[in-house]
Amino acid sequence: MNPPTTDTTLPATRGCPMHRAARPKETTAVPARAWHDLPQPPGWPVLGQLPGFDVTRTHLTLERWARELGTPYRFSMGPGYRAMVIDDPEVVQQISRQRPETFGRGGRMQPVMSEMGFNGVFSAEGDAWRTQRKLVMGSLNATHLKGWLPALCRITERLAQRWDRAAADGRALEMTDELKRYTVDVTSLLAFGQDPRTLDHGGTGTGNAIQQHLELIFPAIMRRVMTPFSYWKWVRLPADRRLDRAIAAVQQHARQCIDEARRRLPGADPTAPRHALESMLLHQAGLGLSDADLVANVVTLLLAGEDTTAHGLCWTLFYLAAEPALQDTMNLQAQAVLGARNVPADTAQLAALEPFEHLALEAIRLRPVVPFNGFESPHETLVAGIAVPARTKIFSLARPPMLDPSRFPEPLRYRPERWATGEVDGRAYQPFGAGARVCPGRSLATAEMRLVLAMLLRRFRVELACRPEDIGEICALTMLPSRMPVRLAPR
Template identity: 25%
Template structure:
């Protein structure tokens, strides 16, 4: 037993922690503010570090006997992890909660909830990705343009000049409607629809600290309420799948296409559980990550008036106040640079988590099977040798640089590069273009804390005043406090 413990010990440098509660405290600190803690560790120990010296931590892995957690960043680290698909495995987005899937009949939805492509590896992953690929073909994505425009227009029409809105909540509502329309073929607005409520409740709670800390199915506990909602959502989605199976046609939405998908060699189709897993992941990725990317972009534009003015000039000159066509989206280079720079500075997905499937060597260190590895997209996107003044928001830098996919990594790389990247970029461009031509969102002095593990979001939202597009871009500049003021150099 002693020999086995020594054999599994992680030798990557890292901080010493108390043997009593130190490992738990370190995990909680990382989950609470992963960017702050990892920045401190990288500064002290280098680009590869153990969350705790010798291991003993478990943040992400749902499997038993996790030896520990290793963090890394940089192009070489990204390349090492993303090109060795059979060694660096993904796990369901529910992370440690996934281990509860067989506890009872009520926890069975965890077998597929937020599993999808994240829960399959090796040959299974390749097969599932092939089945999903047609739903994200360029022509298929472009067919969603009209629906995106209609939904965006309807949300913008509801805004009142002078009102203060939570920009993050607004973007979540907008991207949620687009996600449900393109996924299920139904536009669930915020009109009290039960399906919409369930989506908000389940996806809003599954990663909460209260659920993670007390995962007990006891009345009054958040985990109990989560299971109630999940069981109901699961039944509702199964009914939707059955209705579309019975219809037997591809009605243009992702679900109906996935139901029809069939492996060319084996004839295998996706089961209901597999469909539910993929739909949950696609919904989450196409909803929350895009909402946060949009929110951070609007925030950065509010603090960089010249960039905002130049961008509006481009939009007006090409679009003349109209929603962009597919062709016109290719004629907006500054819009593209603004989005790319926003996702570089405040990465909507800050980490790429993996669990190694076999003993391996990582950046020169021997790691035992089961070790969880977190690659920091956030820190990789700030490498000073590639990005001068990396803490500054400078969209024009993209006129001169062409970093590799390992040096700029918002959508991952390798065989697990984000399948919905094209969808996300089109959605973000359309929403920004239509909003900015109609309104100016004015930042109000407030504390903005950017935190998150799966997504980087404004912890308490982002309040902005809706103004008509009056080009008064200098209004609302400044007054930023909170950790985002340490993450981004806001001095122009």
């Protein structure tokens, strides 16, 4: 099946902003280049590129400098802050194979997350990371999906009912909010066994509060990670005090969930845990983890599960709205798989919904929800032929290699069928990370994508309720749309 497609430019940056011709691969060994030979953007003495740097546009700024300077290049955010930017997926793969022994996340990620009490598998390093990785991977094992599918389907049905009401009223929906409500409900239920029901007429007080607190935390992490000094340890701005309250509320919620799950632990089946937290508790003693470790990983699951999947789905709706013929094609496919149902009856039907996952994979190729990754080595090392000093931040850009025509034919077109025909370079496509730190929640995220998109396209037609060019990109650790108003029409 080859559904019709149209040329789709990236409205936040216009035209062909990230594209440049594929560079020839090096075929001969060359001497290591010196760090100071790398190009750098114009900046200030001592402060480097810090003055005027807009954290909410971090990925766009790094991509613009890559177009202007080529890669790798270097930049600084003040005294003692060295950074290098790369966009070669082969180099990223090499770095990923050397984690965690040679490279870690480094930078300010771990201290910032530790300060917030959220130093879980996402930010931990060394032996602590190995232990927590084993814990989280086991709790999110793809084999649990069969047991979790009924809960996923129930929440997807609630989303369908909510959208039915909006479509009947002719109301435009802000999908950045709608899809976060869905992912909060799914992640809360599957991660620690509690359903906040944020989709039910606005949700309960607790459900709404948790979602609002999470919306403060993610941008704050990004802001603090990119700030070269911890001003908040001496000066507490109103935003810092709001963040303190949000962190305290989320930590308290996590501890309550742990206490409740522990009370129910005597009835647990180790071979079929009811949720990820129960799996963690069953393995806590054997791995020697504290309750603080559990809190950190419960919150990590909630943070990661809410934003990444919701934003990926939002960008998918952006592209689908421009493709009415593709919507019609996928409507027929949803009916063929689901019949009169909104959701799959079993895992076999879920597997048959793979083309709906392709819709999302293609959208996040063009709009990567994780637009860059960070690495750091405690020792001087060689990266991309550069002698990189110890403690240098290395940022790898996700989008440029995914817009390389040698890796993805017609790279600026939204063509979901390329995922079925194999016209993709898997090494250049890394929205879920790579190597040892690949996202442990990928199976759950892609299942949510299949469920939501199949339900949506079976029941509704989708159109944007604003001009495409009015939708920008915001960097808040993940990359989200500035807005995504969508109007649904019943089929």
